[in-house]
Amino acid sequence: MRRIRLTVAYDGTNYCGWQIQPNGITIEEVLNKAICKLTGEEIQVIGASRTDSGVHARGNIAVFDTESRIPAERFSYALNQRLPKDIVVVKSDEVDLNWHPRYQDTLKTYEYHIINTKVPIPTERLYNYFVSFDLDVGQMRRGAAYLEGEHDFAPFCCIRTNAKTTVRTITDLQILQSGEHITIRITGNGFLYNMVRIIAGVLVRVGRGFYEPEKVKELLEGGERTREAVTAPPQGLCLMEIRYQNEE
Amino acid sequence: MRRIRLTVAYDGTNYCGWQIQPNGITIEEVLNKAICKLTGEEIQVIGASRTDSGVHARGNIAVFDTESRIPAERFSYALNQRLPKDIVVVKSDEVDLNWHPRYQDTLKTYEYHIINTKVPIPTERLYNYFVSFDLDVGQMRRGAAYLEGEHDFAPFCCIRTNAKTTVRTITDLQILQSGEHITIRITGNGFLYNMVRIIAGVLVRVGRGFYEPEKVKELLEGGERTREAVTAPPQGLCLMEIRYQNEE
The missing domain is CATH 3.30.70.660 (Pseudouridine synthase I, catalytic domain, C-terminal subdomain)
Known part of the structure; x- marks a missing residue:
């Protein structure tokens, strides 16, 4: 098991913010689905910042754990093939399994x-x-x-x-x-x-x-x-x- | 009869360019409809520049002739109430009836x-x-x-x-x-x-x-x-x- 960190940019115009919610599509949900399609695993990313509806990002951070053998730095390219144009993974790398995007300075x-x-x-x-x-x-x-x-x-x-x-x-x-x-x-x-x-x-x-x-x-x-x-x-x-x- | 000149800004993303065409919505068409709604006349604007699909403008020019008594400079405000947010009339003024937006230096x-x-x-x-x-x-x-x-x-x-x-x-x-x-x-x-x-x-x-x-x-x-x-x-x-x- 590895923990992959994504640096994510997005145009928030067409999304109900980052965090999954019942009424409307969110960035988190679209990322989860793209990763699922890629690795075949049931993935739930953990985000650093739950931006509001209509808010944009150049560098939000998210992590997920995977058993896949895809090299960490290849995730950005592979996910960008599967994501809509208003969400882009700017960078992907591997972090420790206990690295959390929120509980840190x-x-x-x-x-x-x-x-x-x-x-x-x-x-x-x-x-x-x-x-x-x-x-x-x-x-x-x-x-x-x-x-x-x-x-x-x-x-x-x-x-x-x-x-x-x-x-x-x-x-x-x-x-x-x-x-x-x-x-x-x-x-x-x-x-x-x-x-x-x-x-x-x-x-x-x-x-x-x-x-x-x-x-x-x-x-x-x-x-x-x-x-x-x-x-x-x-x-x-x-x-x-x-x-x-x-x-x- | 008066000739009104409009200075028009638009986000071309959602339009098939300026000029009316059968397959898709155009800036010209949306302007015509907004003016018709406002004055009750059948209006066809004449544009200075027929920008392509997806191209934007800060200052394209269009004219139309009207019998309405709306003051020339009020058309911009009145039309902006009726136009979608991706088309804005920046300015409106009156020009001579023979003033043409294209056949000039x-x-x-x-x-x-x-x-x-x-x-x-x-x-x-x-x-x-x-x-x-x-x-x-x-x-x-x-x-x-x-x-x-x-x-x-x-x-x-x-x-x-x-x-x-x-x-x-x-x-x-x-x-x-x-x-x-x-x-x-x-x-x-x-x-x-x-x-x-x-x-x-x-x-x-x-x-x-x-x-x-x-x-x-x-x-x-x-x-x-x-x-x-x-x-x-x-x-x-x-x-x-x-x-x-x-x-x-």
């Missing part, structure tokens, strides 16, 4: 993509949050600065969390601008449910002048979620990378 | 988008040509330089053209690189059928070292299309802008 990087134009651009709609108000990136950066470091992020978390603690550390938060595109790039040791989308929602309100940058500090110190901590839509979010600390 | 700008990564990225697949070979942008620029100015572009034209002359002028051709994205941005006074996609196909072959930059000159001087003048796929192409010379 990690650094995750997300990007939240915003398109800031007067009218929506059809070719950008699936992968960006369209904002027609002029965004002041300088103000957004000032607001974002309050979020870096270790904080209790309960005010930036969906109430439906199961997390034991809501303290997390954001090690890096950058706001990049390239023409009409604004990207919130955020790295941390873990993220609560909807945390990146709530951060994006609040920073967009700062950018359009609806909140002062200091509002971010105020929300953070409030201790719990309020209606002012709005959630940005899913299609702007992309899980870019998961780095396992003991492999650095 | 224009400068058109196209972009051809390439994503140059080892494995395909699902969220880029609909709007880019995926090339896994390392592209040498310097070599592509050297090849592109031969195309600027006035030339007989017959060797860069699909054989199915109806054009009276195959002489065209490229006023600007830039190759831009931003990380893994390479954009061929090309402006000229007119383009033959498939011309931008053939230019992109040839420049990609130059970029991967399959052709020397001088091959572009050789093809251009050959006088007719050969099998070496390959066509790049449609989803990388986007009609960015049409500028009418007498309005500058």
